[in-house]
Amino acid sequence: MTRSISGFQFGLPLAVQRATAAGLLAAVLAIPALSGLTAAPAMAQETPVKGGVLNSIVQPEPPTLMLGLNQQGPTQTVAGKIYQGLLTYDQKLNPLPSLAKSWTVSPDGLTYTFKLFENVTWHDGKPFTAKDVVFSASKFLMEVHPRARAVFARCESITAPDELTVEFKLKEPFPAFLQSFEVSSAPIVPAHLYEGTDFRANPANATPIGTGPFKLKEWVKGSHIQLVRNEAYYKAGLPYLDGITFRVIPDAASRSLALESGQVQQTQYSDVEPFEVPRLKTLANLELSTKGYEFVAPMSWLEINHRVKPLDDKRFRKAIAYAIDRKFIRDKIWFGLGRVPTGPINSVVKFYDPKVTTYEPNIEKAKALLDEMGLKPDAKGVRATVKIMPMPYGETWTRLGEYLKQALGKAGIAVTLESTDAAGWSQRVANWDYEITTNFLYQYGDPALGVARTYISDNIRKGVLFTNTMGYSNPKVDALFASAAREIDPAKRQADYSEVQQILADELPVVWLLEMEFPTFLDKRVRNANKTAIGVNDTYEDVWLAAK
Amino acid sequence: MLKLSSSSGDFWKAFARNKGAVFGLVILAGILVLAAFASVLFPGDPWDMATAPFQPPLSEGSPLGSDMLGRDIAAGIAHGARVSLLIGLTSTAAALAIGVTLGALAGFHGGRVDDAIMRFTELFQTIPNFVLAVVLVAIFTPSLTTIVAAIAIVSWPPLARLARAEFMSLRTREFVQAAITTGQSNTTIILRQILPNSLSPIIVSASLMVATAILLESSLSFLGLGDPNAMSWGYMIGAARTVIRQAWWMSFFPGLAIVLTVLALNLVGEGLNDALNPKLARSRG
Numbered sequence: 121m122t123r124s125i126s127g128f129q130f131g132l133p134l135a136v137q138r139a140t141a142a143g144l145l146a147a148v149l150a151i152p153a154l155s156g157l158t159a160a161p162a163m164a165q166e167t168p169v170k171g172g173v174l175n176s177i178v179q180p181e182p183p184t185l186m187l188g189l190n191q192q193g194p195t196q197t198v199a200g201k202i203y204q205g206l207l208t209y210d211q212k213l214n215p216l217p218s219l220a221k222s223w224t225v226s227p228d229g230l231t232y233t234f235k236l237f238e239n240v241t242w243h244d245g246k247p248f249t250a251k252d253v254v255f256s257a258s259k260f261l262m263e264v265h266p267r268a269r270a271v272f273a274r275c276e277s278i279t280a281p282d283e284l285t286v287e288f289k290l291k292e293p294f295p296a297f298l299q300s301f302e303v304s305s306a307p308i309v310p311a312h313l314y315e316g317t318d319f320r321a322n323p324a325n326a327t328p329i330g331t332g333p334f335k336l337k338e339w340v341k342g343s344h345i346q347l348v349r350n351e352a353y354y355k356a357g358l359p360y361l362d363g364i365t366f367r368v369i370p371d372a373a374s375r376s377l378a379l380e381s382g383q384v385q386q387t388q389y390s391d392v393e394p395f396e397v398p399r400l401k402t403l404a405n406l407e408l409s410t411k412g413y414e415f416v417a418p419m420s421w422l423e424i425n426h427r428v429k430p431l432d433d434k435r436f437r438k439a440i441a442y443a444i445d446r447k448f449i450r451d452k453i454w455f456g457l458g459r460v461p462t463g464p465i466n467s468v469v470k471f472y473d474p475k476v477t478t479y480e481p482n483i484e485k486a487k488a489l490l491d492e493m494g495l496k497p498d499a500k501g502v503r504a505t506v507k508i509m510p511m512p513y514g515e516t517w518t519r520l521g522e523y524l525k526q527a528l529g530k531a532g533i534a535v536t537l538e539s540t541d542a543a544g545w546s547q548r549v550a551n552w553d554y555e556i557t558t559n560f561l562y563q564y565g566d567p568a569l570g571v572a573r574t575y576i577s578d579n580i581r582k583g584v585l586f587t588n589t590m591g592y593s594n595p596k597v598d599a600l601f602a603s604a605a606r607e608i609d610p611a612k613r614q615a616d617y618s619e620v621q622q623i624l625a626d627e628l629p630v631v632w633l634l635e636m637e638f639p640t641f642l643d644k645r646v647r648n649a650n651k652t653a654i655g656v657n658d659t660y661e662d663v664w665l666a667a668k
Numbered sequence: 669m670l671k672l673s674s675s676s677g678d679f680w681k682a683f684a685r686n687k688g689a690v691f692g693l694v695i696l697a698g699i700l701v702l703a704a705f706a707s708v709l710f711p712g713d714p715w716d717m718a719t720a721p722f723q724p725p726l727s728e729g730s731p732l733g734s735d736m737l738g739r740d741i742a743a744g745i746a747h748g749a750r751v752s753l754l755i756g757l758t759s760t761a762a763a764l765a766i767g768v769t770l771g772a773l774a775g776f777h778g779g780r781v782d783d784a785i786m787r788f789t790e791l792f793q794t795i796p797n798f799v800l801a802v803v804l805v806a807i808f809t810p811s812l813t814t815i816v817a818a819i820a821i822v823s824w825p826p827l828a829r830l831a832r833a834e835f836m837s838l839r840t841r842e843f844v845q846a847a848i849t850t851g852q853s854n855t856t857i858i859l860r861q862i863l864p865n866s867l868s869p870i871i872v873s874a875s876l877m878v879a880t881a882i883l884l885e886s887s888l889s890f891l892g893l894g895d896p897n898a899m900s901w902g903y904m905i906g907a908a909r910t911v912i913r914q915a916w917w918m919s920f921f922p923g924l925a926i927v928l929t930v931l932a933l934n935l936v937g938e939g940l941n942d943a944l945n946p947k948l949a950r951s952r953g
Contacts, residue, residue, distance in 0.1 A: 395736070395911050452721050452737060452738075453737070510896075515892070515907065518892065518896075522737065522896075523717075525897075526716055526717060529713075536897060537897055538809070539809065539892070539896045
């Protein structure tokens with residue numbers, strides 16, 4: 121990665137140059153700090169050795185590895201080694217080169233120019249050029265990738281001035297644009313295989329052809345996915361690993377066992393259940409890290425349907441916030457994984473501002489608010505009855521539902537728990553057929569990409585999941601999110617986002633529960649893994665295995 | 669109804685001859701008392717976080733330990749006994765109603781009615797019980813009512829077959845023939861002549877069915893298909909399964925409760941069998 125620094129700074133406007141240089145410095149500093157976790161300081165100078173196969177887990181088994189068509193977590197982790205985006209990001213969310221070796225942003229914030237690496241080939245031997253990038257961004261992703269479509273729809277033109285240069289011209293400034301080029305947000309797909317075809321039905325989807333350091337060798341459904349080294353990778357000497365094998369292990373206890381017994385050297389996301397973490401992290405051969413999820417930065421909350429009375433009253437939502445103890449949720453239900461949130465933006469995401477109204481657990485305040493609303497306790501002490509439908513994503517969420525029932529019950533809010541399956545949950549939330557549910561969304565590195573969508577009234581869209589399903593609407597919030605998204609001066613953006621965070625923290629359209637952290641377990645022999653903001657989803661081009 | 673044996677004294681004597689059955693009855697009585705007095709013994713909600721999480725058994729305030737959210741296992745078992753017994757009894761009652769009615773009609777009428785009912789019964793018998801129950805509960809969203817209904821729907825076919833066999837054999841007996849000759853209506857004959865005489869095997873299998881129903885409910889709850897608002901033993905084990913290495917007591921005690929209840933019901937069932945079929949019992953030695 122350091123080899124690209126010189127090319128990468130070339131031609132950048134001064135401000136951007138300084139910012140990226142600072143970011144790089146942070147990244148460079150972060151690397152020894154991270155490897156310090158995995159090894160004694162002296163080992164930081166180890167020379168990487170070639171060879172060896174890294175074993176990991178893929179769970180649940182992805183429906184496809186064609187990352188352009190499917191961006192579920194497991195698909196990303198595997199396909200992130202096969203496909204590449206133009207950029208990746210360090211753990212402070214500053215851009216780093218991936219397929220693009222350098223980039224410039226025009227001072228008016230309207231033109232983004234990317235210079236691509238030379239001698240890049242697709243896994244089938246065909247050369248990779250700017251044409252592939254233009255095709256991916258302007259045609260392929262526009263058709264099949266909703267998140268990318270929302271971003272590239274802002275482009276007036278996407279052109280290739282020469283074989284190794286791509287130019288995006290925006291209709292209006294959108295500084296979050298630079299955060300949209302990581303491999304799952306905008307995977308670059310081969311134009312020679314997809315141009316002019318039905319993208320979803322293309323037979324090439326079964327045999328993904330990317331530019332990444334690893335190629336798909338074998339996929340035995342229900343058993344494993346085997347990736348092998350791409351010998352023609354454009355960075356000489358890389359990758360170090362001979363291959364990566366992802367095993368399909370549907371049972372949570374077996375996954376922990378596989379990690380414990382050394383059958384796999386890496387687990388990620390929800391492979392290991394939170395309650396296993398305290399036990400596994402004490403094992404001598406394993407290293408736990410919760411970094412590498414800065415790009416997704418999941419935030420979980422109590423999603424409240426504002427169309428249902430009395431949930432439309434912010435005093436009621438505040439009462440809920442006062443009635444629950446989020447530290448308890450973090451420590452006892454998530455076994456210490458995560459951070460107690462203050463507002464809508466995850467603290468690892470840009471423009472986070474901690475100076476907002478916060479809600480410490482206080483049952484008296486909760487009751488006072490309910491009294492103020494005229495919700496007096498009846499003979500059984502019940503002031504109101506609500507239905508909570510916990511997310512059907514495993515037992516941690518079930519425990520959370522049980523906790524919420526008890527905690528709200530103490531404030532006089534009687535809770536009926538509704539259980540549902542994954543399909544039923546999606547259906548009911550998307551169609552606003554719920555009262556309260558638990559939910560979590562990824563924030564994608566910038567409030568304009570991953571936060572605004574939950575709160576702006578433009579995004580109240582029936583039938584579409586992960587939109588403003590609560591039906592919250594505040595013109596001031598809409599205006600602030602809109603102006604912040606267009607603003608190129610970071611200070612003004614910060615001012616807008618700070619204000620909107622304060623408004624949201626006061627109105628509580630949802631009650632934020634947890635800035636979630638996922639545990640990544642790595643065998644101590646694994647070097648250089650999990651260095652970026654997309655952690656385990658990155659290419660692993662320079663990951664290597666130390667001798668036993 | 670128990671004029672089947674000459675007097676209730678004989679019945680008890682026959683029942684008491686089976687020591688296991690008496691033991692089972694004692695346990696069952698204990699569990700019934702526990703269920704009846706759950707709210708007196710453990711006032712408050714069993715879902716409440718009563719103490720610190722993961723307290724081992726015999727710690728203060730939690731004789732059988734606490735779970736990951738600090739809920740008292742003992743309270744859960746007492747309140748869970750209610751759910752388990754309630755579901756066991758009501759679903760068996762429902763299964764009896766369906767099974768005996770269909771079996772009686774098939775056995776009494778024979779011919780086409782019998783064919784139609786038995787093909788219908790076979791339809792249910794060919795589908796694995798538990799799988800069908802899971803599907804039914806999943807479709808109709810888990811609640812006490814849907815769980816009882818699902819268990820009843822998967823449990824009635826053996827009862828129907830049993831009732832049919834009894835009815836077919838009794839149908840040809842002289843007292844039934846006599847009743848037909850005297851012009852009694854079919855309903856009267858079924859309800860007042862044949863049914864009382866075919867009750868003993870039905871009672872025995874129903875007692876065993878309560879045990880099966882409790883196990884089915886526990887299995888459903890274990891899989892997370894229980895009523896999310898009702899504390900049950902199966903739920904407790906299901907929730908404890910994942911932390912079994914940290915907290916064995918969380919799954920051990922509810923498991924013990926299920927084992928004891930099911931064992932007690934089986935022992936009682938066997939005792940009933942001995943008492944209600946004295947010939948069989950004696951020939952068995």
